[in-house]
Amino acid sequence: MTAGKPPASSAPSAPPTPPAPSQRRSEATRAAILEAARERFAADGYERATIRAIAKDANIDPSMVMRYYGNKEGLFAAAVTIDLRLPDPAALPRDEAGRALVAHFLAMWEESEVLTALLRVGTTNQAGAERMQGIFREQVLPLAQRFCPDPEQVPARAALVSSQLLGFALTRYILRFPPAVALDTQEAAAWLAPTIQRYLTAPYPQ
Amino acid sequence: MTAGKPPASSAPSAPPTPPAPSQRRSEATRAAILEAARERFAADGYERATIRAIAKDANIDPSMVMRYYGNKEGLFAAAVTIDLRLPDPAALPRDEAGRALVAHFLAMWEESEVLTALLRVGTTNQAGAERMQGIFREQVLPLAQRFCPDPEQVPARAALVSSQLLGFALTRYILRFPPAVALDTQEAAAWLAPTIQRYLTAPYPQ
DNA sequence: GAGCGGAGTCAACATGTGTTGGCATACGCT
DNA sequence: AGCGTATGCCAACACATGTTGACTCCGCTC
Structure with missing residues (x-):
């Protein structure tokens, strides 16, 4: 937080070219760090995912992580940003919402490790839970x-x-209960969809 | 594991008194350690629950923990032993199983921290997941x-x-989603029971 | 009273952690 | 070319952790 460095936007009489992508030669490194961080956080949780291990996975020095992301919390914040990309409710028939939501969630969990990372960290780390x-x-x-x-x-x-939804992900991707792992996504969706549908639209249970 | 100490049972011509409870003067300490360990594991998870902190909570020296439980894993194993005390299925009317199970689980989660400890550790620690x-x-x-x-x-x-069941515990006791915390156990049971009942007894969804 | 073993304390070790600062290097601009 | 700056590496610090061993104190038995 050293002062005296004005934001790059509209410096007086500066050349019109903004910091060119050529200057951002480090983008590749930054991305490699983030990817390694996601993997480690997903596999080990917050405490056991050490900066040294992440740096080694990314083939760089641990101090680079600090330079680019400040500290471990900053790294986590940068590595785990989640957009669930939930479908537009207006486009969903009301009685198809459960099925659609379940399918969407299962696909997201299968496609990347970010959700696993977030869930693992959320259970041990206050910041993760707040996220x-x-x-x-x-x-x-x-x-x-x-x-x-x-x-x-x-x-x-x-x-x-x-x-x-989180409970199923927990038993399947984190705790790895064998029957939960064995279910294929079709079966899982068939079981879970009516539950979600009921929670969303069924009348309040007496 | 020093050898040469025969088991106390039936030593020849030994006085009939077994190792008196006075010899087990350490029982109080052992129990205090276990209680402190359960609290810390539940609150912090495995990695952040340090032996030093547990020992401090129990008002003893960290080395006592090692003497009594060998190492941190042994302490965890001793502190977190779980009997779900599930009701006898034979005594349950088939269509009441969901309601009874949910009520039983919610009561167990409310009554002690062991389940919270196990869930927290299970998400970060391989041994916890296997447990x-x-x-x-x-x-x-x-x-x-x-x-x-x-x-x-x-x-x-x-x-x-x-x-x-684990998913609800996760959102309520670990992640603390406000609406999940706000639900009283009656409401929660009313919502969850039909789900459990369906998973147990409903026909396979097409 | 002497001896003994359990209970408990203290200090230390080896290791791993997040984090910092200094130094070399290679790129991009003038 | 020459220079400045971004990029990267190395060594180190300060600290916390699990774990160990030696030492003291108490209550009991011979």
């Missing part, structure tokens, strides 16, 4: 809002949806 | 077996039940 709370609040809650008429019930229903 | 797999195999699977006619489907159904 997950933020995703829930800003991405899941609004979606649930579109399916539940009674606004009072939206948070509880969204939490229940999350509990089932 | 949970063992509990699933030896306590949950047999129960599910009593409710599902088709033996082929038992593991998947048991895994689904676990995914929902």
Whole structure:
């Protein structure tokens, strides 16, 4: 946080070219660090994913990690940014929401390690848990809002949806209960979809 | 493991009194260590629950922990032993199983920190995950077996039940999603019971 | 009282961690 | 070409961790 360095935008009488991508020769390194960090966080969780190990995976020196991301927390924040890319509720038939959501989630979990990393870190690290709370609040809650008429019930229903989706990911990708691993995504979706559908749209249970 | 110490049972011409409880003066300390360990593991997970912190909580020296439990893994093994005390399936009406199971689980989670400790450690630590797999195999699977006619489907159904119960515990006790925390156990049970019931007894979804 | 073994304390070791600063190098511009 | 700066590596620090061994103290038995 050294002062005296004005932002690169519109320095007086500076050449019109902004910091060219050629100057960002380090982009490759930065990306390699992030990828290694995601892998390590996903595999080991926050505490056991050491900066040294991440740097070794990325074939650079540990001090580079510090230079580019400040500290370990900054690295985690940069490595794990999640956009669930939830489908547009308006385009979803109301009675297909469960099936669509489950399929979308399973696909996202299979396609990258970021969600695994976030879940592993969220269970051990306060910052990780808060990150997950933020995703829930800003991405899941609004979606649930579109399916539940009674606004009072939206948070509880969204939490229940999350509990089932995260719970399945937990048993399948983290704890690796053999039957949960053995299920193919079609079967899993067939089992889970009605649950999600009910949490979203069924009347409040008496 | 120093040899030369014969087991206390039936030493020839020994006084009939077995090692008196007075000799087990250390029992109080042992118990204090275990309790502190459970708290720390539940609050911090495996890596951040340091032996020094546990010893401080128990008001003893860290080396005592080593003397009594060998090493950190041994301490964890001793501190986290779980009996789910699942109800006898024979005594459960088939269509009440979901409700009863959910109520039982919620009560167990509320009553002690052991389950929280196990879940936290299970997500970061290989040994913890294996412990949970063992509990699933030896306590949950047999129960599910009593409710599902088709033996082929038992593991998947048991895994689904676990995914929902663990998922709810995850969002409520670990990640602390506010709506999941806000639900009282009655509401939570009302929402979750039908899900569990369906996983246990409903026909295979087409 | 002498001896003994368990209970507990203290200090230390070896190791691994996040993090920092200094030094070399190669690129991009004038 | 020459220079400045971004890029990278090396060595080191300060600290925390699991773990070990030697030492003291207490209660008990001969």
